[in-house]
Amino acid sequence: MGVWERSPGARAVSRTDPALRAEYARTLPDFTDEDIVGSPYAIVAYRVDPALGGDEGLADVRARLSELGLRLMLDFVPNHMAIDHTWTAEHPERLVRGDDAMLESEPQNYFRAGDGEQARVFAHGRDPYFPGWPDTVQLDYRRAETRDAMAEELLSVAAKCDGVRCDMAMLVTREVFLRTWGGEFDAADAEFWPEAIAKVRAERPDFLLMAEVYWDMEYELQRQGFDFAYDKRLYDRMLHEGAPSVRAHLRADLSYQSRLARFIENHDEPRAFAAFGPAREPGASALALTLTGLRLLHEGQLEGRRTKLSVHLGRRPQEPADEMLEQHYRRLLAALAHDVFHEGVWRLVEPREAWQGNPSHQNFVASLWISGEDLRLVVVSLSNERAQGYLPLELPALAGRAWLLKDLLGDAQYLRDGDGLLSPGLYLDVPAYGHHLFEITPQ
Secondary structure, three states, X not given: OOOEEEOHHHXXXXXXXXHHXXXXXXXXXXXXXXXXXXXXXXXXXXXXXHHHOHHHHHHXXXXXXXXXXXXXXXXXXXXXEXXXXXXXXXXXXXXXXXXXXXXXXXXXXXXXXXXXXXXXXXXXXXXXXXXXOOOEEEEOOOOHHHHHHHHHHHHHHHOOOOEEEEOOHHHHOHHHHHHHHOOOOOOOOOOHHHHHXXXXXXXXXXXXXXXXXXXXXXXXXXXXXXXXXXXXXXXXXXXXXOHHHHHHHHOOOHHHHOOEEEOOOOOOOOOHHHHHHHHHHHHHHHHHHOOOOEEOOOOOHHHOOOOOOOOOEOOOXXXXXXXXXXXXXXXXXXXXXXXHHHHOEXXXXXXXXXXXXXXXXXXXXXXXXXXXXXXXXXXXXXXOOOEEEEEOOOOHHHOOOEXXXXXXXXXXXXXXXXXXXXXOOEEEEEOOOOXXXXXXXXX
């Protein structure tokens, strides 16, 4: 995120907008205008910013990543361009236009560009629920010319990397665009993403596309061709709703779940350390990052950074790393490196009560990864109280043998009879927000 050439006009907005400056002061009290680099979502051109080495510098980084077996994913912002993008003068037909009356009645959503006879009113980029982003101009996806031009932009990005995260991808779907802007598309069946993704796949069959998407539109974006879609509903359920809600979410069809991007932190949300707190974050991360699907980690998450930084800033405050959290993530990532988490089969495990009248088992979320005799069991309590329960593992191969359960996130080891693991199941008695990632091996 943020490699593309930023706009001087957008940077000027970033440096003068009172609300933005107040946000900077809250997170970086000693900021100066030099720290304000402008939004990475107000793009003037899909060229790598010269300050980052330009396109040649990026190509060199990509080649070195490839030597390490890593692929490079960049950002694509489909909904809007920078306020001073050349299309405001050269291709105004690709942008959502306004008029003087709209500008007067909704100055937060419209702006004037150009001088004299070339002066035109355009819309700022926005979603249906909030005012426009003042450093952007809205693209008009009702027009085939715009869709074709943006498909070409996507192809140009695809030539520079191995995948893209598509910012607010649902905004340019036919349904949401018409809800936001009204009017009609120039073709009854026109839909940007299937058309654009088909063009990318024709040139790069292995190219990966991930949609940032909200409003329960994850499946729709998968259907339109994305490999993965943000799983914001899981994040919200974990943070606000508790284990029963999370388990209900995880009962969805695996063909859908395996194409979700799981996270507990990204650049739009509060830092996980701040949102979940130091007691909850280890378990929350163990839960989210061991699910089927794509595992999304945010810069600074592994060190326990606390401050959510504005994307307009190029400098952040100094923060000490949290040593216990760093150790947790080292162990978690080491465990996740095993093939079972990449090639195995994932299964939700339903908890049962430890004894009649004790509902605390409802606070557990547990799952199994299975690949031959490679077994991993993840169990997390989302409660701030002690919880007990059984986890029936329902694997016939467990019968008649003893099994060692070694916690890869801690030091505990338990020897258990396989028949007991089948029924009534593994007995658990864990403290508030307790969590385990067990390697299960035969003895």
